[in-house]
Structure formats: C-alpha cells, structure tokens
Amino acid sequence: MTQIRYHKVGRRSWEWRLKPTGVEERNRARLPGSKRHWLKWRDVHNPKTLKRERILVDKKPLWWTLGLSALVAVTPFLPNSMISVVSIFCIYAAINVLWTLIVGTAGIFSLATLAIVGAAGYVAAAANVYLGVPWPFMLLIGPLAGLIFGAILAAPSTRLDGLYYALLTMGVAEICRVFVTQLRALTQSGGAITNVDSFIPKDWFLQRPGLLLGFAGAFLLLLGALLVWRLVNSERLGMLLRVAKTSREDEAFAEAIGIDFRRARLMVFVISSAALGVVGAFYAMYFRSISPQIFSLDQLLLLFAMMVIGGLGRAEGAVLGAAVVTLIDKGLIELGPPRIILVAVIMIVVTIFAREGLTGIREQFRDFRKRKSGERRALRTEKGGEAMPEEATEIHDKQELYYRRFNKRLRDRLKKLISPELIEEHRLDPLGHHSDALARVLNHFRRAEMADKYVIHRMVPSEERFRVMAVSGQRGMPPRVVDDREYTEIREAYHAVFLLRVNDLLES
Template sequence: MLHYAGLAVLFVVALAVPFVFGTLSILGSMAVFLLLLSWSISWRRQGGDTLAGVRDRSAWLFWGMAAVIAILIPIIAGTSYFLAVMVTFLIYLSWNVMWGLVLGTAGLQSFATVAVAGISAYVAGYLSIELGKTGNLSCVGGGERILGIPVFEWWVAIPVAVVVGLIVGFIISLPAIRLRGIYFALLTIGLVELARAYVVQDKCNFGGGQGLYGASSFIPESIAGSLAGYQIAYVAAAGLAVLALIIYWRVNYGRLGLLLRTARESEPVAEVLGTDVVRARLWVFLISSAVLGGAGGFYIAYYGSISPSFFNFSTVLFLFAMIMIGGINSPRGILVGTMLLMYVDKRFVDVDPPEARYVFIGLLLFVVTIVARDGLIAIPDQIRRRRGARGTDAEGDPPEDVGAIEQEAHMPPGSRPEPR
C-alpha cells in the first residue's frame, strides 16, 4: 500500500513541476516519473520479463499511466508551442519504436530509419504537390483535379508513403542477406547520406536545398498555427505512436519475435531446429519499413514541407541516443529515452553555442553505456543479475579434499569405501 501511495505522491509532484519551472519541464518530470515507475515495477516483480509482456499486469500499469499522462499533458500545458513539441516527440517515438524492433528484436545493425522515413516523405510530398495543388516546384503545373477535388490529398499521401517505405525497405534488405554487423550498418549510414545528397541536387523534383513545401496537410488552413490546429495534430500523432507500439508488441511478442530471440541466444541451434533466421529478420525489417514509411507520410502531411536537413547525420545520432539511453530492448525504455532527450534538446536549445547540448547528450550516452549497457530502464534487472551471480558464487559447492581423493585413488579396489 505504501508503495502505491509513494507513486501517487511522486505523480502529483511531477504534475506540479510545470507550474514552478515552466510548461516544458513537464516533459522531463514525466520522463523521470515513468522511469521510476518502471524501476519500482521491476523491483517488485518476481523473475524477469515475461514473453507475453502485453498481458503482464505490470505492463498494463506502466502503459495505463502513460495514457493518463498523454491525456493530462495538453490540459495542464496546452500552449501551442508545447503541443508542437509534443507532436514532434510522438513522431520521433513512432520512429524509435520501429528502430528498436530492427535493432533489438531482429538484431540488424541498421541506421536506415531516417532514410526510409525521409524518402517516403519526399515521394509523398512530391506527388502531393504535382497531383494535388501548386507548391514550390518549377517543373510542376497547377495540379490535377477531378470534379474540382485534388486527386492527391494527404489521405492518399500517407498510404502511398507506406508502400514507398515497404519498397525502400525491401531494396535495403537485399544486402542484409550477405552483409552482417558493422558492414550493414555502414551501408545504411551511406544510404542516408546518399538520400540527402540526391534531394539537394534535384532542384526540379525535390526543391534542392530549400526542400519541398506546399504539400497537402491534414490541418485545415483556417486553423493552421493555432491552438486548435496543434490539438488536432497532437491527437493524430498520438494515434500514430499507439499504432507503432501495437505493431511492436504484435511482432516482438509474437512468433517472429520468439524465433528471433531464440536465434539471438544461439543462431546455429535455431537453424538446426528449422528456423529460417534470415527470412524472419527480413520480415521484421519490412514491417518496420512500412510503418516508417507511413510515419514519413504523416510527417509531410503534418508540416506540409520537408528539407534536406531531415537526413542530417546529427538527426540519426540524436534518435540513436534516445533508444540507447532509454533501453533498446524495451518499448518502455524507448519511450522514456525519447521523452528525456526531447526535453534536454528543447530545454537547452538557446544555449550558446547550440552544439553544446549535443555534447551533453553525448556524455550522457557515454555514461549510460558504461553503467547500464541495456539502458536506464533495465538498471534494476542488471542489479538483480549481478546479485544473483554473486550469490551463486557464494553458494557454490565446497572445495573437495584433494588429499583424500588422491589417497582413495591409490587404495586397492576391494578396500575403497562404498558410496552411501
């Protein structure tokens, strides 16, 4: 009872923080609260994580509180600026959840998350401008219309982006059959830079250095930039994040996830048992790519624009730091890490020089990697494993009397004592 009372007090304190330190601070206070909540759940739960994590009561408690926070945040700190930050956070969360599925579940060292989402967003934006309405492209006319209605509005752009993401993911996955580890990672990093270089050079189709703008948006022009517009965007982005989490659970705790966890323990044994590890990994990669494509389509449908800075390597490293600091193998860790670093990034955005906040994030990533290899979320499990290993060493078999063994070995067979 005291345990839940303490959590309730902590939750109230976290809610009160923005009234003292400003609305943005609620992002940091809620990240700390969710981290402490997850730690308390891990300490109280007997044993490790269950495979059916979505059925675990502790998982329901954590995600139930996360849902309550998601509902309360726009009420407590419902300014236009803060809701804009929250929409960006939810988009990042959907990307990071899919990236965690590739890195953690599939075990593929891929950095193609930004490339898949960005290419999908660019293609959807290009088609929206060309077939929907006039944008900034010099090679595009006034748009195609049927009965006066643009034929490529945002509700068409997002499904098309899903298909584009699936195609891009399939192309990237082909080398994964032959390349492993660092080689596949380098390939995907090169793909991100290749995508950036191409859109910068193609001024006719992709706007060059200024990017695309004027794509169809799901925010009506009459309320664009207003509080009502950001409220609509917040609800839509929350739906995107929930969809990404549901897909993560279905894959990670389903048959594919079980096969890949078995392969992670011993891939040769899994192959002997008839598991096609390569095919399972490719399926996970394709599923995540389709979701990333949809998230890219959501990005262009929300902002109505996109620029080559989308592909900056600093963006890749920023997202990577989020999932590594939180915990790459846990959706709870990915949520906490994304929320925590989003707060750090926005809190210190005015620091001079601006790059100083990236130095702080880099130091935080270094410390967490050294202290908690599986991220902040897994610290209780890591401590429990160390205590268990220490207890096993302390309770090991007592040392045998070497002299007695040697004496028994030299005794005649008939004179040896019978075993009891």
C-alpha cells in the first residue's frame, strides 16, 4: 500500500501556537499602572480538531527584546573602537526614533531635527561651561531649550505644505550653523564649545570604563526614546493622529468628527523636540564638546539616509537603518569616502526596490506573493468553479468546497455527452421519451439555480408568439428578455431554451 503524500497548504502550520490544557488559569499580568497586557496573546481554536490554541498576535516585542538584549550582552566584549561605534549607534538611533515620531506619527516632514539637537546641546553646554551649572542640570536645560526651539519651529508647519516645510527647516539648520560659527565668543575654537562636564569622569574619558559608561548612558537614551515613541503612539495623541494619517480626505474626516489634528501634530512635534533636547544635552556630554558640525547638511543627510534605509515612519526602521549606516560609516572608517558612496548606493537601491525600506520588505513580499498567486489562479482555465487550495484555506464552510467540486465534475462529464446527434434528437422531440444521455443533460438543466434560469414567455395571451426570458432570481425583480427572437411554435421555443443552456454549459 502506497503512502499518500499530503502537501501543507495555507500558513497554519508555520505559525507558532501554544496548546494550553485548560486546567490552569490564564496569566493575565498587566503593565503596572495601566490596563495594558505585556504581550498580545489571543485565544483561538483549531477549526478542525476544535482544540484550544493560543497565539501571539504581535510578535514585535519579542524581536525588540531579543535585539536590544543582544546589544547589551555583546557590547562589553567588543574592542574599544567598536564600543564607541555602538554608543554612537545608540545616540543616532535615539535621534532617529524621535524624528520618526515627527515624520511618521505627526506627518510633518521636518528636516530640522539635528538643528533642534544641536541648539539644545549648545544651550546646555554653554550653561555648563559659562554659567557653571553642574552636569545633571544639563539634562533639564536641554529639553527646555528643545521645547522652546521646537515650539518656534512648529508654528509655521500648520501653514505650509509638506515639502515647503521640509525645505524651510533645511534653511533653519543652515541658519543655525552660520549663526554659531559667527558668534564672537566661540571664534577661536571654530564655533565649538569644549570642556563640557559629563557623567563620565574626566580621567575615564576615552578609557575603557568611560566608554562602557558612555555606552550604558547611550543605551538608556535609546530606551528612553523608544519609550517616548511608544507612549505617544499608543496613547490618546497617537490614536487621534492615526485617524488623520494618510490623505487629505482623512484629514477632512478627522476634522468632521471633531479631532483637532493640527493641534495634535503640534503637540507631538513639541514633545519630540523636548526629547531631542535631552539627546542634545547628552550628545554634548558624551563627546565633552559640541561643534557646528552637527548642523551640517552632510550629517543631516546621513541621518536621513538611516531612516530611509530602515523605512520612513517606523521605529524599527529607524533603529535598523541607524545600525546599517553607523556600521558602514564608523565601522569601515578606513575605507575613506567610498563608504559614504556605499551608503548612498544602498539608499538608492533600497528606495528603488522597496516601498517602505528594509523593514517593509516582508509586507511588500507578502503582497507580491498574494498578487502572483492570484494571477496564477486566474490563469488556470481548467478551474471551472472548483476552489483551488490557496482559496480553499480561506473558505470556512468546507461543505461548499465539496459542492463546488461535485458540480465541476458533473459538468465535465455532461460536456462530453453533448453532440450534434443529441441536439438533433432534442430538436425533433423536445418533450417525448429521450435517450439516456439527453435525459441526464436535461436533468442537470432542471436542477439549475433560479437566478438566470430561462423561461418561455407567451407574448400575447391569444396568439402563438413566444420569446425566451431569464428570471432574475430575486423577488420583485422582473425577468429580463434574453434576445429579440420570436417563435411561433412552442416546440421551437423549447429547443431555443435548450440550445441556450447547452451553450452556457459548454462555456462554464
């Protein structure tokens, strides 16, 4: 006896499912201080065996935890130069996540992110160096400066269209750079503020413990940025903005149901500006200095490249893109200028081929596969109403599948019976005794559904004039006339209906 090989169809078998016994109670731990659960578990059942199953609907938290804990676990064993690369990655990733908040959640295409970071960094560093404020207060002064600067920048964003605003903010960055380099007090250092006090003790600076401490700080910064992102996106502000996200119509809809999305956007902008201020103060502390380099167009473009490579408007994209670009830019520093070319080439290739960066590839591939399988399904002309395996997994009522399959096979068999002799037999005697083949065909026709069933209509009650109509199958909807031919004999009309049905059968 040969073993039949079954092919796995659908995506059930690939998904990881828990199989709870139902004896112990479900653990429904919540995030302290909120109504949220830690993970998005959903209870489902196997439609075939009806057994309980539990699936994790949102697997992103797992990936985040894995990635970030791998970063923490690996970094202490890296050489010194790589530790600073990882720290810089964390800082850039934090900036990018906050920038994503502005571009993605608020939908404001701003290029002034680094300008905010730089301005806040300068204010905090100046307060430390010239006013003697101790370093912990820099982390308060930074966000305050960022908040004020962000509020000033955000004001025109409601008046200007997307790209206009982007170019305007680019101008703001340029103004900041020129302004700082023109400052009289900073001319001898080329516009930089040096000797900033830091959370890294002075004699540890650029030593291994100092680097590790710097990494710890940068990692906390990244976690903080992700927390801000999560809080804004999952709370009221993010929900309001999701209504008015994609198009003009959505904006109009949001306005109509009373959502002041402009105000919500400004709020997000200001919040992330304040957070960027923290990053600015941290930046000044981490490098113990801050220079006009931070306002330069190159730096801005590099950060933009990170977001674009990862995927514009997604937090995971911002972090992944930062990882890729920082690794190339700082890790392969001995390559010289070609490494920037490499970044640019990656950016171009990703943009041409991927709709939403590296993190969107999975979704894009799924869409592509779905489209292709749909095309293939449409190509299979032999299908004849029978459900294909891909489609069958989506149909809940399995009875329907077997009904379709039975019908298809029946039609195939009947099609073989149709021959000129059979048609001739019907023409000669539409009603009388029929051969076996004709009787089978006619029986199939009689069982057809009401919708579009053909009927004969006597046009005037007293006259022998007939025509063929098709009933609608719906109550109250009159039958439609099939063609304009008239028959003077009822037998002719019978045969005409038969021919129409044979035609339909052969075409199906």
